[in-house]
Amino acid sequence: MDFKSKVFSFPDFRYNFVANSGMGAFFTDERTETTVSVEDLLGRHLVVHNDEVNTFDWVIQSLVEICRHSVEQAEQCAMIIHFKGKYAVRQGQDDTLRPMREALVDRGINATIE
Numbered sequence: 001m002d003f004k005s006k007v008f009s010f011p012d013f014r015y016n017f018v019a020n021s022g023m024g025a026f027f028t029d030e031r032t033e034t035t036v037s038v039e040d041l042l043g044r045h046l047v048v049h050n051d052e053v054n055t056f057d058w059v060i061q062s063l064v065e066i067c068r069h070s071v072e073q074a075e076q077c078a079m080i081i082h083f084k085g086k087y088a089v090r091q092g093q094d095d096t097l098r099p100m101r102e103a104l105v106d107r108g109i110n111a112t113i114e
Contacts, residue, residue, distance in 0.1 A: 045088035046097045049110040050081050059109060063089060066103045088114070 046067070048059070056078050063074035067090050080087040090097060097113050104111040 043092045044094055044097055045114050046090040046100055047086050047088050047112050047114050048081050048104065049086045049112070051110055054109055062104060062107050062109055066100050
């Protein structure tokens with residue numbers, strides 16, 4: 001089974017305070033089921049792919065400016081991208097990663113969200 005497609009269910013307990021005239025006050029136990037996918041829990045990955053066009057300096061500069069990496073972190077990412085072929089440089093939600101991916105692609109760097 002693919003771990004990324006696994007869906008988890010968590011019980012969600014809610015206690016409601018109910019004030020009733022004549023009978024006093026009491027708590028009720030309301031149980032609901034919450035379903036969360038692994039993708040929602042862990043987020044998605046911004047993956048940069050290796051190419052033969054962009055220089056190390058350009059990729060490092062782009063990761064610093066767009067992904068807010070430190071210079072050292074960007075250098076390490078660039079080395080992993082070069083030797084492994086791709087690397088997940090950021091993890092987060094789609095709405096955060098999408099503008100970063102578009103900015104990298106605008107600079108000629110091949111990036112995907114997985």
